[in-house]
Every structure is written in structure tokens, then in C-alpha cells.
Amino acid sequence: MKIIFIHGINQQNFDAQSFEHHWSDVFNIGLEKNNLDITSKDINLEFPFYGDILTTRKMKNAVHLNTMNPNWAFFEKLPKLKERNKEKIQKALEIPLLPHYDESQKYSLKRKFFLLSQLAKDHVLKEMVILLNHFPNLHESLVQKFISEAYLYWYDTTFKKEIHARIISCFEKGEKHIVVAHSLGTVIAYNVLHELSKDYPIERFITLASPLPFNVVQRHIVSPIQRPEALHGDWYNFYSRDDYLTTFPMTAPRFNLSPKVENHLITTFADKPHEIIGYLQHPHVIRSIFEQTNYLKQNLKNTVNF
Template identity: 40%
Template sequence: MSQQEHQAHSLKQHWRDIFQQGLQHSQSRYHAEDFEIEMAFYGDLITHYQSQRALALAEVQKKLPQPLVKLWQRANLANYYTRSAATTQIPLLPIYRPQQKASLKHQLWWRSLRFKDEIYKDLMIRLNRHPQLHLKVLQHFLTESYLYLCNDHFMQAVHQRLQQRFAHSSEPAIVVAHSLGTVIAYNFLRANPQFAVQRLITLASPLPYQAMKKSFKQRVARPTSLLGDWYNFCADEDFFATQPLDRAPFNFQPQIINQTIHTFVDKPHEIIGYLQHPQVIRAITLE
């Protein structure tokens, strides 16, 4: 979900609503209002820096293999992760619904989506073997990711927003990050050992991809600001987050606690599937 689709207050409320739905249906003893929630909003920064690179997109597309461009466009991946942002209703995870026998139509729909996810999971694995090509794909289709990976000014501006949010808390924080946010959170905590973090929870993380290394300013190591556990959740359906954080250079001690969950087969990468999942809820609430 791109932050550009929200204002600061609406993005925070969106996450809060998803979190509350998960708390309620996982029968947690907590309510969202029991937590002091801070969010670093940088959607306006994306818009500002995006305008500076618009003229280069046509040249980038010319350099990409055309079969790859057509495949990516056919999948509509530019909008794949953002479709829930325009809706106010948050769908309930299948794990919370009563089990019912699926119709033949539903079974065919489910299998077709799983087949598509497997195809694009294979594409992401292949792109990981060619990090420069991966970066060009990101530059053309996923502006937010490319800006953070390749524009130091944008990265510094985003980190300044994070510093402002940490300044509001006097107690160790529980940091929850999703998708590109997991890369941002890791880099920020690695560079700022003065902040105390009780637990780090990463959702749908692309950190294992070779292309992400372009953003690392220091060698990969466990952030010294992290006082407790690091939980990493990836959905089995999510072709964008294809690997757990258990291989070098992320196989440090204490180990990252990797957990595989199930979200939505038609929108496996979106925050609506991760943040309301009962395993994620328990990791956040320390239950």
C-alpha cells in the first residue's frame, strides 16, 4: 500500500482499524486504544521526489526487456498492493470465518489465483539473481521502493520523520513494519543505536532480496537498539515476500523468529492480511 493514497491521519487510522479487527477476532484482552500508536508518514515526500524523476521513466522502460515489461503490466503489479487503500471496509481473514464448503466456482477462482501467485513468485526469485535488472523494474513500476533504495536525500528525509516519531516516546517501542517499511525500519535502527526497541516485527519483508543491499550503509548485523525479539512474518501466498530471514547475512544471533502465515489469496501482500492475523497480534501484544 503506497502512502501516497492516504493523508497522515487516514493512514494511521487505517492501520489502527485493521489492528482493532485483529484484536477483536483473536479474542485479545486488549483494545487498539490501549496502545500509543505513532506512525511515520512520508507520502508527501514520495510525491515531491517522484516529480523529479518523471522524465526518466520513458528511458528506463526502453532499457527493460520488453517481455518482462509486458508480463509485469499484465499482472498490474503497480496496483496489486494498493487496491485496499481506496476502500473503507476491511475484509475478515479466512482464519476467522466459519468453515464452509466452497463452491466449484470458488475453488476454480482460488486455484487460478494460487497458480498466478506461484508464477510471479518464480519471477521474483529470478529477478533476485539479477539485482541491477530488479532495480530497473522497481524504478519503473514501484516508485516508492526505488526512491528509498537509490536516492540518499529521500532516505534521509524519511529517517528524519522516524526520528520525530521516536522522540515522542520515552519508553522502549514495539516497531511494526510492512513491506518496504521493513527495509526502512532496519536501516534506521541500525543507524540509530540510541533508540530503545523492545521488539521488532517485520511483515512481508523484501529484505532478503539482493537489490535491497543498495540501501545498506553498514554491514548487515542485528541492530544494537533492538533489546528483545525480532519476529518476521511472511504469507505463504505472498509472492513478493518469497524468503524468510534465516540465511546469511541475516542468520545472526539471537535468531530472527520467522513465521509463515496465510493471508488473502487475492491480495496476499497487503497490510490488511498481515496486521489482523492472530500470530501477528500475539507478537505485538506480547501475549
């Protein structure tokens, strides 16, 4: 069994090795907190990395997810709160625990005020994205201006082929696979799976924070949405109530599939609602992966209830 993890945009601060370490760390937190392990020699993890392809073209995305966060610049004027750039980068890579696991996050007064500000921001951005969904031409022009990685993937055939080649190289004919994809990686994974035959059986397709339901994305994939031939098992889709980039579940009539996509609304981080750190450690996501591997521990103890 192979579990293949496919990332989205804005991974240029990683290389292939550091990316694998970061995602593995997030995944391992979820395993540990749910009393699961992955010691079997019959399970292989694959982390294909393509973030450097954009860098080789001397391009970058103009917008990062934290661009949307409120900027409390006046706090930075206080000497005690100043940080060096290296410290900021290190802090950004630290992996916080979801509130499911960390009782200390429930909640100081300071933390409550912070979360209220983040939730208000999420609500405003979600309303804006819902509005944009009705104007796909405007939506696409914004993608072109600010998210060059997605725009190149839609329109540059060579760029798209390079990405697909790296991911497809992880699949083995006759081997069983679970595909776990995040953000733009769900669009890429959907297209890649349509390039694979039944000789590459996909036991489960798991999409996290997927933009597939957006009208602007629907323009650039095979329509109507179809189950890939290689997908033998279920399609599970996880989206967060706080994530303004995954506003819509995958439901009929756009996703009129049989069997239907299993949509699961979860909670991630109010201040980082779209990032992989909130999705890949979530107990629902962890269990959706491991109930397919048949390597769940027997007689689980102290398992998180959800």
C-alpha cells in the same frame, strides 16, 4: 510502551489521518478476533506517514500491487457488474476477514475457482521473482522503471532523510518501543533502527512481508546484516506462502544473527497476498505484538487456535 507502525510503498491514496484510520481498523480486527484490547494508558500507537513525500515531488509508482491481478474485463461489460469509480475506491478500502476468522469463506464453488486462479498467478509470479533474485542488475532496473518510491529511497539522500525524520520523531529516549513494519517499510525501519542508540530501547522488531532478503535490497543496506544497537529484544519476521514479494525467510548465512530472526510462515489472502490487510490482522502477528506488552487479557475465552 510505544508501538510504531511503519508502512511501505503505494500509500499515496491516503493522507496521514486516513492512513492511521485504515491501519487502526485492520489492527483492531485482529485484536477483536483474538479477544484482546489496548485500553491501557501506558500504550501509545504511532503511525508515521510519509506517502505524501513522493507526491510533493510530482512522482508516482508505475506499478501497484493490483496490477498483477488477472483482469476479467469481459465481466465489466455486463450492466449489473458495472461500478462507479467512487464505489470501486470504497470497495478497495473495505477490510475482508482472513479465513482464520470467517468460516463463510470455506468455500463456494465460485470462490474455489477464483482462489485457484489467484494461487496459480501467485505461483507464476513467485517463480519469476525467484529468478530475478539471481539477476540483481535487471531487478534494480525494473525497480527504477516501475517503483520510483523504492528507487528514490535508495539513491536520493534528501528523500531518504525526509522519511527517516518523520519516523524518528515518533521515538522517545528512555521509552520502550515495539516496531511493526511492512514491505519497504521493513527496509526503512531496519535503517532507522541503526540510527538509534541504546537510549531508544526496541523490545521487539516485527517485519511483515519484508523484501530484506532480496539481493537487490542487500545492495542498499549495511552488509552484512546486523542487529541494530537499539534492538534489545527479538526480531520476528512474518512472510506469506502466497506472497510473491516475500519469497525468502531471513535465515543464515545472510542473516547470521544471534539471537536469530524468528521466521513465521503464515497465510494471507490469495488475491491480495502482500497487502497489510492480510498481515496485521493475522493471529500470529497480533500475539507477537501483545506478548511483549504484558497487557494480554487474563483467562482468554474463544481465542482463535493456531
